Amino acid sequence: MNLTLKVWRQKNGQSAGHFDTYPARDVIEDMSFLEMLDVVNEDLIAAGKDPIAFDSDCREGICGMCSLVINGVPHGGHRGTATCQLHMRHFKDGETITIEPWRAEAFPIIKDVAVNRAAFDRIMQAGGFISVNTGGTPDGNAIPISKAVADKSMDAAACIGCGACVAACKNASAMLFVAAKVSQLNLLPQGEPEKHRRALAMVTQMDKEGFGSCTVTGSCEAVCPKEISLSFIAKLNRDYGIGALLGK
Amino acid sequence: MALESNIPSGPLAQKWDKHKFDIKLVNPANKRKFDVIVVGSGLAGASAAATLGELGYKVKCFCYQDSPRRAHSIAAQGGINAAKNYQNDGDSVHRLFYDTIKGGDFRAREANVYRLAQVSVNIIDQCVAQGVPFAREYGGLLSNRSFGGAQVSRTFYARGQTGQQLLLGAYSALCRQIGMGTVKMYPRTEMLDVVVIDGHAKGIIVRDLVSGEISSHAADAVVLATGGYGNVFFLSTNAKGCNATAIWRAYKKGAYLANPCYTQIHPTCIPVSGEHQSKLTLMSESLRNDGRVWVPKKKEDCDKAPGSIAEDDRDYYLERKYPSYGNLAPRDISSRAAKEACDQGRGVGPGKLGVYLDFADAIKRLGLNVIRERYGNLFDMYEKITGENAYQVPMRIYPAVHYTMGGTWVDYNLMSTLPGLFVLGEANFSDHGANRLGASALMQGLADGYFVLPYTIGNYFASSKQAKPSSSHAEFKRAEEEVRKFTQRLLSIKGKRTPTSLHRELGKLLWEKCGMGRNAAGLKEALKRIPELREEFWKTVNVTGEAMEFNQALEYAGRVADFMEFGELMCLDALDRNESCGGHFREEFQTPDGEAARNDEKYAYVAAWEFRGQNQAPVMHKETLEYTEVHMSTRSYK
Amino acid sequence: MNIIAYLFKSSLGKKYIMAVTGCCLFLFVVGHMVGNLQVFLGPEAINRYGHFLQSNPELIWPARLGLLTMVALHIWSAARLSVENRAARPVAYQTYKPMGSSYASRTMLMGGLIIATFIIYHLLHFTFQVQAINFTGQNFVDFTDAEKRHDIFKMIVTGFRNPLVSGFYLLSMSLLCLHLSHGVSSMFQSIGWKNDTYRPIIDKGACLVAGVIFLGYSSIPVAILLGFGKDVVK
Missing domain, CATH: 3.10.20.30 (Beta-grasp domain)
Known part of the structure; x- marks a missing residue:
């Protein structure tokens, strides 16, 4: 053709x-x-x-x-x-x-059509990790994690960081990306100790980078190549809100 | 220079512990005085950069992608091996060690492989702590699956995206260090040379891929974790950007290259659909747990719809030839068996270069939902690419270049023959011998980066006592100038052929002459043709654009130029090795029933090649492989 | 950063403000609708209700001030977010196909602004009873019933018998309905009270509630245009 x-x-x-x-x-x-x-x-x-x-x-x-x-x-x-x-x-x-x-x-x-997505890396650097050093970690089976939770975390972790969510959003919001990363770690017991701090830090960096906000139109979810659910944004909002209101 | 493998003395099982005690340490307060350069941000590079940063070293990490998270480790699907024995099925460090040595066709260094098996258990713990969402059972414990080349279930996985999840784990650790300021990250930056001062690697020359600027970076040690050279074949399952430039340019500065002829051909890839094909896509080997491989018994059935071919007219050739391993026979064996079937004219699909991987029985036995749960994403991917629904018709698969076992020669400390230059992951040659087992690449990358290099690099710093390098040293200026000249030369030719067309031609030649099956006549032909092709490259290549801009054609042309030289060394090595072992199958050396015939008496060595100058024959050095704990048996999966 | 910064400076904080104020306004919209529907019980019921509200300034003024604050914060956060959102994409796409998003979700700002205009008109019309804009030539302030209470029933019927006024009212209610169909479910999302289990219920529930509110409000002008209460006017 x-x-x-x-x-x-x-x-x-x-x-x-x-x-x-x-x-x-x-x-x-x-x-x-x-x-x-x-x-x-x-x-x-x-x-x-x-x-x-x-x-x-x-x-x-x-x-x-x-x-x-x-x-x-x-x-x-x-x-x-x-x-x-x-x-x-x-x-x-x-x-x-x-x-x-x-x-x-x-x-x-x-x-041309190549863009710089370093903003995503900087958001990750602000809090997209669990603070553990190499070595001295407990046995992999020491903390049982229910299959449902592990699967949910994996759903979020599937994000490939392409930025299509930002490109599709009428507000150029990065909420789906941030939510996926925050949710993956915040759902797991390993991520629990710093979950509010993580949400606050990553959202603060996201704002600093100049992304827009979420109007819940759902176009991010529709174009996401990994079909990350919009519900993770609610999870981010919850963790952020509790963190902000309770001063965590 | 003689090859010093620096394997510690003592019993195999205690070597690593003993070595860790014997090596010199760097005082925590002194660590920040040492600069380390890490090139590459895949599993090995990211884990090494993060861990070195945690320890207090000042680290600079470079990658050509736009983010360290995109390194090609991300594409590994199936899983990661570890000798946890959570399944109580008889696994142990020793068994993982033995399987890896045997899987590598007794061409790997025993001590390295044993260490790999030992630290494998720590990797899982580390990754779980980082928040890698490994698959779990309902009881909340980690789940395992079995994989080719092993009779125990020791593979940990995160759906079909294990590489992605492990890389994102290492990337998150790296991000943490970047945020804390211990690691400085340079994305979209390509290493173009290693700088050697007083016989030690003291830095690198890089090109900023966005601005085109060429700059020098000095350090007390340089770590290469730049992956494999599979793209020398043009078509491979590697990412488009994967290249051999870093290890090739290090080779030219004194880091020997070992066993370049060992390339792994993965049996389960989606077949080529036409001339336009830019890369091949792998379907995880885990599919072979439930899929059955077959071709029609009769040539005339090949064009029929697979469903219409009666059970009796199908040849389940892996089950027939290797009854005890069946469809889970190791990669090299499965690949060759597929080639054999297609060579006999029994291949299926366009070009007759394909075999069926059939899930009909598994769906009948386990139900559609179980299969969907296990492999849903792979089936989806297959459908996107081919437009076929594999729940209804069998998949078509064909072998493709996937992994390269050869690479920079390193000693037990992962240091190359160029002091101060360490090489990790797929870029080195160390752990997989002539063939790598499934789910072992991720294990090796992370073992090197998290648990081996961080110890051994300290020993180098504490014992070599080198002067602090500076990027204003004349050697840096000279190297920068060379790189600029090389770039200008590429841009000034403005000939008739695109880098892609030349690369494709080289790849085709290598795939035919130095691919799944090799023979002396073919290799000699290739050795004659490659220099001609290289000359053609330097006369006719058309690289558009300028040096000082974002110029993808220029990046690519530089990599192709290196492949043009690399391919020659690969054929040379293949021609030298007059035996068949693992991924290296010399057609002249096979048993009467077509299996690889190894020659342990003459070829139980690592061939490490030394660069002696442009247009001069390289010199081969041998590291003899000695096995104290295992007996070099014939590898049989029957 | 302290709590004020987390709430008033960050994008998520402003979404919280938007959601919480939206929630209050939504509750008012429901309450107001229930109050208004008393019109169908006849003049006695609605006039007594009106009199009750107006004779208790200590109740009605805090409520009014509260609502005003809510509206102000709702509009403020919308305006701020909208400015930020525009800045987030300085160069527009030449072709832009919104996938997976509802019409309501993309028109929240425009719809909201029209509703705000309506509210101003509505306040001038029935609360401040400005004669010039009721287009009936009558002054609603003068309407009193037998018990000397303000005759709200007559005011409503008189006001809505003008088809233009009713038309604008109906248009505004349909926009409010559209706004709420997205706003109510978004509110749950922004506060974080949503997950994959409740999401379909909340999304569908929001549409249903918005529809009920539309029917509730629009039933009054429609009924009046169809002749309800015409005896009182005569």
Whole structure:
């Protein structure tokens, strides 16, 4: 099939961007979206043009590096699918596809559709951990953890930190990301001692980074490639509230 | 230089404890005077950087990804082994040690493997304490699954995302240290050279991938945890960015490379769908616990729908050939068996390069819900990629390059032949011999980073008494200049071919000549062709853009340039090893029934290659492998 | 950071304020509706109720001031959050398809502003009884019943017999209903009283409650337009 791509091009963080249009010819439906872009880039290089800069690494939906807004939806809008696992069989011959970067004040553009997500790392550095050093830890079976709790924690821990939640949210809020991380640790007995401190510290950093707030629209949950539940945000709100009100 | 493996004396089981007592310590107050550079932020790199930071060293950690959390350890699915014996099924440190040595086809260093098995139990405790949500039983205790190459259940897992969860655990520990200021993180930064002063590694040259700026970083020791070189094959299950640049450039500065021919081909990957393919996707080996591997008995059945092929017309070849391990036969054996079936023309799917992995029996036996619970995410992934529903039709799988056992040669302390340069995880050669068992990569990465290097690096500091390095040293300026020249050279060619097309050609050549099966004639052909291809690369490559900007083409071209050299050493090593062992299968050396024929008399050694200069033949050094506690038996899984 | 900063400076704190004030306003909306529905019991009931409220200033003024504070805080937090949210995405998408979000959730601010305008009108209309804006030519202050109480029944009927006034009222009630259908469930989310078990119940319950409130409020002008109480006016 043949497609037309309308892609955001921006030389670097300082310059202004614009859309350019490129043809994508002889696209095969077994190609992944990124493989389609690889082919377009090969053509661009052959034509002496600058290839489109986009982030990707593992290309199996787990590293969270890929980050494209495809036709107005982060990762293209197929349930539980990251851009790298989106395949061309979902597109129609002759279609025009708009490709934009994650757009948020906290995610400055590096080039074209590649953005800087260091803000997520800084939120993690503020409290996204359990304070234990290497060594001297009790036996893995010393604290029994019910299967339900372990599973719930794992549901939250599945977050790949791609930032699609921010990109989809009309407020560019990072609440789903922060909630997933806080919930994973706060649900477990190991994370209990510093759970309020964690919630307060991570939310404070989140605000500092310039993310918006949660209006509970649910679009983050809808685009999340790991289908992280919106309910974790309620858990974060609870832990934050109790921490703030009780001065923990 | 002679290879000093520095294995401590004494009985195997006491070596590590004895060594920990014998090695010199650095006073806590003095630790902050030592700078350590860690390159790579996967399981080994992140765990090492975090632990060194906790101990009080001043650490700088570098990664090419936009965040340390994205290192490719994250993609490991199945699990992590540990000799906890929670299942009371006869596991022990000794059994894990033995399984690993045997799985590695008796080409690993005994003392290292024993230490690995010993610290495996601490890893689980550490990860649980960090909040890694391992799978649990209803009673609240940790759950285990079995894995290829073992007859006990010792694999801990977090759904099909164990690597992700372990990495996020190590990443969280790293984040904590970054927040506390003991570790400084440099994401989107690529190491391009090691700087050697007075025979010791004293720093690195890096390129800031966003600005293009090249800068020097000095330290008292350099730790490489930069992963494997599987991408030399172009198509592999590695991430697109995985590369051999760090270990290759260290090799050129004096760190020998060991056993580069040992590459692991993983049996359960999604088959290639066409020329456009940019990478291969692994389906966790754990699928083989419940899936049955088969191909049609008759060639003419290959195009039929799998459901229409009668039970009697199916060849469950792993169960037939290896009755005691069946579908759980080790990776190298399963991969070769699949290749054999496809070579006989009995492959299925496009290009006839695939075999079935069938869950129909398991679904009948356990019910759809149990299978969904165990492998749901893998089935979903399979459907996304192929568009097929594996609950209804069998999966199609084919082997793909997955892991590289070879790597920088290191001694018992994980130090390379370049003093002050330590190498961890997949980047080193140490623990897996000629073949790695499933769920052991995560174990090794974390063992090296959490529990081995933090001890041994102190010994280096306390005993080597090196002068404090400075990045203003002339050697740094010289190395920076070399890197700039290399970059300029890549950008100035502006030829006709893209780095991708050249890389793909190299990969294809290596996959054919130095892949699942190798022979002397093919290897010689490759050894002739690679230098030609390399020359073509340096004449015709077209690298767009400029040096001082975010330039993905330039990053990639530099990595391909190194693969062009690396591939040659790999073939050289494969040609030298006139035996079949583990992931290295030389077609000339097989038993009458097609199994690998090892030659312990002549080849029970580690081949460590020394760089002698551009366009000069490397020199091979041998580290003889001695086994005191195990008997070198023929590896049989029948 | 102290508690004031955690509540008034952070985004989550402001969401708390929004949720708690929203909760109070919601309770008022329910109470007010129940009070208003007494109109269907006839002039005696509603006039007595009105008289009771107005003759107890020590009750009604604290309540009014409290409500005013709630409204002020609700609007303040909405305004602050909205400014921050706009700043969080300085460059808009060219194509933006909101997935998985309801219309109500995306129109909280606009809906809220229209409701605020309505409240001002509604206060001028029935509380301050400004003659100029009731479009009937009559002064509601002059309406008294046989017992010399303010004739609220007559005021309501007279006021709502104007189709324009009723129309605006109905429009505002539908917006309030939309606002509450999202707001009530969000309130539980923001305070943290939600999990996967209760979430579907709360989300559906919020829509149901919003619908009931809409029916309750709009039944009055609709009934009046259909002729309810026309004898009193004549």
